[in-house]
Amino acid sequence: MVKTAICGGSARGSNRHITRSASCGFRTKMLLVMRLTIFLLTVACLQVSASGNAQTVSFQGKDVPLEKVFTAVREQTGYVFLYNDTLLADTRPVTIHAVQLPLAQFLDLLIKGQDLKYTLVSKSIIVSRAPVNAAPSDNTLPLWRLLTDNPPLPIRIRVVDADGKPLAGASVINKKTKNSGVSNTDGMLGLNVSAGDILTISFVGFGDVDYRVTPTDVAIIVIKLSPSTSPLDELQVIAYGTSTKRLNTADVGTVKAVDIERQPVGNPMAALEGRVPGLLITQSGGLPGANFTVQIRGQNSLVQGSDPLFIVDGVPFAPNNTSISSIYSSVGPAGLSPLNSISPSDIESIDVLKDADATSIYGSRGANGVILITTKKGKPGKVTLSANVYTGASVITRSMNMMNTQQYLAMRREALQHDGVTPDIDNAPELEAFDTTLYTDYKKMFFSGRKAHTTDAQISLAGGGGGTQFLIGADYHQESTIYPGDLKDRRVSFHSNLSHVSIDKRLTANLSTIYVVDDNRLGAYNFAGMLRSAPNAPPLYDSAGKVIWEKNGVSLNNPLVFQLNRQSASTSNLLGSLQLGYQLLPGLTLKASLGYNMVRIDEMNLQPIPSRNPADYATGAAEFTSNVFKSWIIEPQAEYNRNIGKGRLNILAGGTWQETVNNWSDINTDSITNDALLQSIGAATSIRAGSDYQQYRYSAVFGRLGYSWEEKYILNLTARRDGSSRFGPGRQFANFGAGGLAWIFTKEAFARQLPGFLSFGKLRVSYGASGNDQIGNYQYMDGWGSPFYPYNGTATLFPSRLANSDYGWEVNHKLEGGLDLGFIKDRILLTSAYFYNRSGNQLIPYTLPYQTGFTFITENIPALIQNSGLEFTLLTKNIQSSGFNWTSSFNLTIHRNKLLKFPGLATSSYSNAYVVGKSLSTIRGAHYLGVNDTTGVFQFTDVNKDGLINTSDNFILGNQDPKFYGGLQNSFSYKGWNLDVFLEFRRQLGQNYLYNIYNVNVPGTSNNNLPLSMENRWRKPGDHATFQKVTQDPGSAAYAAAANFVGSSGSYSDASFIRLKNVSLSYSVPSDFIKRAHIQGCRVYLHIQNLLTISHYEGADPEVKDLFTLPPLRTFTAGIQITL
């Protein structure tokens, strides 16, 4: 029996001859080892007696009848065998060697090849005859064998997870012989081994296990893997699948829920800042809902969008990252962020796909990178209820002191005196018409000492058993602002996820739904701009409480009337995503991903009668807009996994049909005579309406081929044929593709010669091309739309655009190389990447002279843009002890943007904007020389000595790209205590506060207060001052110099900063303490956002860089999380 079995086994082997001779050698040694066997049997019996009624079985014996084995099992486990007496008649005796094998596995072994099957019922094991053809065809290996050093013999290995479920695709390598294999769908593989060999078993997401083969090993070695604790094995969501940092050929940056949850922010983008190398996020201001610019690896397109693609649970987020608001509000021109309608607490992970390999399967939509947002899912196990509540306050961080009334009026008098002008109520209403003793400190009125409040409450229920898991949850988030009035942003979000795997594991389904309602009432006016108001401007109301519109002959434009307006923006976001998978054949799975997203924003602005100047309006007005973004996507896919040679092949093919529709409408009503009816459109006699409709369709066929050879050499190829409705007939389709290659060289033989502290090493390279179609819709199609105004009551039309049907795809080429290193068992992990992206065939709205009747025509030009840079991430476990742990995470991005080529730049309308060889954000301006002591006027270098400062005197002053940026996180834990400190840093040049000051109104002009720092100004000849003399005369030299100052080197400063962005301290109450209260977990925490900013930048926030915009606030929150 032994012989046939061996020969049968060898016949299957590819190395037939070697196996055969090995088996024969084995046979001759049988007798020599018999004695040892007897010894071992004795040991086994001792173990049996010790184990009693356990669920594991230990048994050793050669050619033992089944009945005897049954008895032994009964003795050890208490299980009784029930069977028909005739059943055992034609069974063969078994040879078995098991040490504490789980009962089921033992039984499996026992009945292998016996045409038997068994069923466990209560404490009974019912044994019956199996269907005739049910005998596993591959069960021809010996059930028993004693291994010796030499020669190697085939054994079978079964790889399972902690729950005993088979792991398909695990790789096993014999360290000594370099033989290797990959487990099949049952977790099984065969390998030739000798006793004393060390097998390394590894699998994605699990820690490697080294297993030493002992002489007592039986034919099936069961290897149990535990989930890896190495950051290399954390799951990364990639296009249409998952991977890990260890095995990914592509460059993906991941931020997990744990880092998001620590930050008391309303927008997920705020939580990402500084955490992913290559990802630059800049917020437009500190009001809740304010938009963020998001850029991955720089600006790829001259003028078209550089926004990455946002995908939430597989569904393209319909508004992507464009502002969704249409009515100007206090959040400023950047508008409301669409991502504000996703609750950060619902997010499990955010994965940032950066290089060609990672993004190209998304085709043109992913040309600027992809941000995948994955929401939380239920985990198997006990159903837990978790509640989390926090509340806190925010205060302003940075602002400037402005002049008080005396200083301001003195400055105004000085300006008039310099200009030789007598003050009158036109040129100096503050001096001639207003009360010169009045003083309003606007900073105090709107900023200092004022508090905003944040409250957040989350509840979720999650868990599940068998094949079904679920999560349901809700979150309420409320954020106010420091401005006076009842201004706040409130959000309620609901999230649910249901996942199911059928018992035969062939069918998988996952349904994820989020629904978010946001109500943003932040008012119509940015009060930060009020800092500029004359400090003695008359109050808004007279003593009788009526709005003042005119004071002593001066008409007032007092923005405080905006407080009388009512403004709101209500957003709702519905996102549903269904993923279905069915394993049609072993290794072949058919999948479908279906998704729908609708983001709708309804805005309203009401202007009651008192808010309008009665000289112009005796009535109220209102504006209503509705902006609906809908997108849906269907992506059928087929995935095939197969082991080929020592590698694992993965093929994915699929298609995409996507449609995004944006429907906007706007209704302006006026002449409403009753403020109570402002919201009643029918009450208005004057109505004006506008609409806009945008449709985008996209379809593609894509394929991915991945091959991983022993998890050592990994190849990933993707290709995609893209079709976009944004191109004219015949130009809609284009092919793009990418390839990635990774080499985990620490798996090579020579790696043993490398210093022992190197535990992981991977070299990675990827290259690919993708198209960019982020131009507007319909650009190839002429069209006539309706303007706001009918003429004489008759509808009118106007031509919307000039059409060009000939333009084609903008193309991005991306190259990346990476080196990932792990030291001291991955305690130190260094990830580095160099990227080199080139983007050409630029699609631009080619500027036309107005004489054509239009401003632009969409065209391709052969301009070439390069983005290159280095990215580093360093993860270290600095101290690891039973009590105290300290880990750090550092990331750094060094980035350069360069315009390589722009034929005809000098004669194009971009000649002043760009310089070949320089960054797209290059600053060109005059070279500022300071104030002339004699004339008191700003001086600049006059290059051509023509006495004028104009564009011909421009220098290249630098660029506004961050030179480098990144973040540093330190996490400390001691017993139940956790402290996380996160620093964000950025080195950059930016417009300084003087840019704001000189850009808006020339200092010295009427109703234009200045920062206190401008007291240091030129007053008389001989003064050595920082600022030029104040003036109000547009004809004066100082006035012209003020205009030249804007954009000159004097209006740019170092805007680098190090920001203590997040400090989080939490304490988990010890379990023995809380168990008495019947709760599973209780954590209390303190979160501080934006605690401190270290910067030379004066006045405004160095990130927002605008003195007249509310900077990001400093927020303190405290909270408690309870798990039941």
Next chain:
Amino acid sequence: MYKIKIFPSRIRTIIGIFAILPELFFSSCRKWVTIPPPRDQVVTATVFMDDKTATAAVLGIYSQMLGASPGNLIMGGATLFPGLSADEIYSAKTSTVYEPFASNSLLKDNNSVLSALWRAPYAYIYQANVCLEGLAASTTLSAHVKRQLMGECLFARAYCYFYLTGLYNDVPLETTTQYQTNQIAPRSPSAKVLQQVITDLDSAQALLVPAYPVTGPIRPNKWAAAALQARAYLYQKSWPAAEAAATAVINSGMYTLVSDLNAVFLANSSEAILQFKPVQFNQNSVDGSLFIPSSATVIPAFAVPDYTLAAFETGDLRKSSWIKSNTVGGKTYSYPYKYKVRNGFTVTEYNMVERLAEQYLIRAEARAQQNDISGATADLDTIRVRAGLPVLPISLDKATCLLAVEQERRIELFMEWGHRWLDLRRTGRIDAVLGAEKSNWTSTDSLYPIPFKEIQKNVFLTQNPGYN
């Protein structure tokens, strides 16, 4: 070694699936990404299929003109900016926008020149051109609608070119929608542009009928085209043609001078040959919103300088009817008051584009140039009598008579469509008149700069003298 068993049938299935899927996709993709025009828009091919959409397309020109912000060429821009550049008004409040016009110190990159006075008319011209092309090609329109609409487009185009050449002299002449050639078109000589205006108006008169297409003189009829042509002939110094065209309008019998000066600019005034009806909320005439201050106690934005107030003869009713003043801080500011309504939802005043009085003045000048002094003074007296002034002496020589025409145009057409500014340049009197009144005057100030940004975009454009 251990290997998965492969059943040939499975392989076939797998290959089949991977081969069929792309096939399925490809066949449906092409159709999928071909999308219809946006729901709220129509394409040129359908616009000119029927009378209603074709009319909407042409009316869109007025909607664009009047929907623009105040200060754009048709929205008071042609009145305001040349009014400042000449001697009609000054900016009473400190303003960096208006000051360069008032002090004749425009820079080549002046933004108002660019957007309000250059970009705006070319946008209207494009729309007129695209409509003309569409209308001409259409075979499905009613004949009378087609004629009316083509006439209106030609009028609109002529009106825009008249102002373009008036403000800049030589300008690119675009009569098609071909952006490929239009974008590199150099400036055409002003004579050619003016000839195009006259030709367009010839065609317009042939297409249009005396009857207005709707109630009120709010869209051009035949006489609106003739009246503009009379003006154009004056600029071309084609005196007999100017006289003939003006006479045709005067003799049409459709228009009479309004005796009450306060009622001249009312909607549907009997003197109006063409008025643009306001389209925006709360708007009457744009002039009213620009010039009438918000209250009687504030400084108006624009005030009439003393030398212009002095130009009104004693007893001229136009001074008391068409000029009003506010006294603030002891100082009196006079402002244009031809239109009486600053704003309001009830519309009582339209924007007067062409009126009969101008035709009398055109004819007077044309007659004087042809030495018909009595004819000229008769026409001038028609205007003077209404203003409560004595008739002119009958024995004027030609030069004096022409000065009388200039004076009468200055007063009668005060703050209307930049007549004063354009007249002074047309008659070559600008240096003498403004040089005497304004301290910084140089002769190159009589033309506005070709916007610098446009020269950057079209290298074939040249700059006007004095702006390099």
